Amino acid sequence: xxxxxxxxxxxxxxxxxxxxxxxxxxxxxxxxxxxxxxxxxxxxxxxxxxxxxxxxxxxxxxxxxxxxxxxxxxxxxxxxxxxxxxxxxxxxxxxxxxxxxxxxxxxxxxxxxxxxxxxxxxxxxxxxxxxxxxxxxxxxxxxxxxxxxxxxxxxxxxxxxxxxxxxxxxxxxxxxxxxxxxxxxxxxxxxxxxxxxxxxxxxxxxxxxxxxxxxxxxxxxxxxxxxxxx
Amino acid sequence: xxxxxxxxxxxxxxxxxxxxxxxxxxxxxxxxxxxxxxxxxxxxxxxxxxxxxxxxxxxxxxxxxxxxxxxxxxxxxxxxxxxxxxxxxxxxxxxxxxxxxxxxxxxxxxxxx
Ligand code: SF4
Numbered sequence: 270x271x272x273x274x275x276x277x278x279x280x281x282x283x284x285x286x287x288x289x290x291x292x293x294x295x296x297x298x299x300x301x302x303x304x305x306x307x308x309x310x311x312x313x314x315x316x317x318x319x320x321x322x323x324x325x326x327x328x329x330x331x332x333x334x335x336x337x338x339x340x341x342x343x344x345x346x347x348x349x350x351x352x353x354x355x356x357x358x359x360x361x362x363x364x365x366x367x368x369x370x371x372x373x374x375x376x377x378x379x380x381x382x383x384x385x386x387x388x389x390x391x392x393x394x395x396x397x398x399x400x401x402x403x404x405x406x407x408x409x410x411x412x413x414x415x416x417x418x419x420x421x422x423x424x425x426x427x428x429x430x431x432x433x434x435x436x437x438x439x440x441x442x443x444x445x446x447x448x449x450x451x452x453x454x455x456x457x458x459x460x461x462x463x464x465x466x467x468x469x470x471x472x473x474x475x476x477x478x479x480x481x482x483x484x485x486x487x488x489x490x491x492x493x494x495x496x497x498x499x
Numbered sequence: 500x501x502x503x504x505x506x507x508x509x510x511x512x513x514x515x516x517x518x519x520x521x522x523x524x525x526x527x528x529x530x531x532x533x534x535x536x537x538x539x540x541x542x543x544x545x546x547x548x549x550x551x552x553x554x555x556x557x558x559x560x561x562x563x564x565x566x567x568x569x570x571x572x573x574x575x576x577x578x579x580x581x582x583x584x585x586x587x588x589x590x591x592x593x594x595x596x597x598x599x600x601x602x603x604x605x606x607x608x609x610x611x612x
Contacts, residue, residue, distance in 0.1 A: 422576065425577060425579075426576065426579070460505060461509065465510055466576065468572065491507075494507050495507065495511065
């Protein structure tokens with residue numbers, strides 16, 4: 270099977286280029302296995318990966334124009350030659366390895382932890398099954414970055430627009446019955462940039478390997494904001 | 500507060516004006532199909548009805564606001580350079596205001612005769 274992978278090493282002084290590799294496929298082969306086979310052919314080829322099972326979110330790459338996790342993508346269904354590029358819009362450190370600092374910074378900016386005003390009880394804070402259900406579709410995010418780096422609004426304004434991932438996380442804490450900082454959280458998202466650069470393009474929904482829907486989460490935040498201001 | 504206003508309010512304005520624009524577009528379409536005004540006199544008679552005049556002015560206002568929010572979005576997305584963005588926003592504002600007053604004059608003219 271034919272692969273063309275993005276190669277770039279800032280130290281080399283060469284411009285980025287696509288390098289072709291032929292990989293012998295095996296039954297049930299995932300793209301991550303193919304990348305490992307490529308690495309065997311050329312040790313200088315770099316990419317991130319860890320768990321190999323769609324849990325750690327390390328090996329997100331852009332394949333034939335769509336962001337996906339290499340470890341959960343079977344090579345069998347891919348159009349050849351398979352074009353493998355780094356996540357779009359992020360500075361390339363080397364080959365498929367990109368600098369995700371901005372993405373993590375936006376994640377941190379929504380203060381992704383529970384905040385309580387009441388004194389903490391002796392035991393854990395209780396939550397009804399219905400309250401817990403509200404977190405479904407929000408808490409499963411593995412921070413792979415496929416969504417935010419597929420979002421045009423994040424490409425244009427990565428410093429000011431939080432991006433789908435951080436906004437999904439913001440929604441996750443706004444929906445949590447144990448959190449008591451909703452107003453503060455909503456205030457922090459005010460203004461034209463942080464939240465409202467989202468134009469419901471929905472690239473994030475298309476690429477999320479966990480099947481999450483950041484656009485819907487953003488809609489829920491807007492509805493909460495509206496409720497709080499009318 | 501003003502921060503919140505420029506995000507949420509613009510978004511709300513866009514949705515609300517879109518609703519009116521969509522409704523009015525359907526009305527206009529039906530109007531032109533069912534009872535198209537044949538001549539200038541018919542137009543004058545139509546606009547003479549305060550209901551029609553107010554509806555049209557609201558349409559005009561909604562359209563201008565909608566265009567303002569839409570273009571502002573485009574400028575916020577694609578023009579990161581602040582002085583340039585400010586200049587373009589001002590230009591847009593003046594342009595839209597000019598369109599508004601001009602259209603208002605056209606609507607009001609027959610009423611003033
Ligand atoms: S929302 Fe989905 S695509 Fe975005 S970071 Fe989380 S798991 Fe990845």
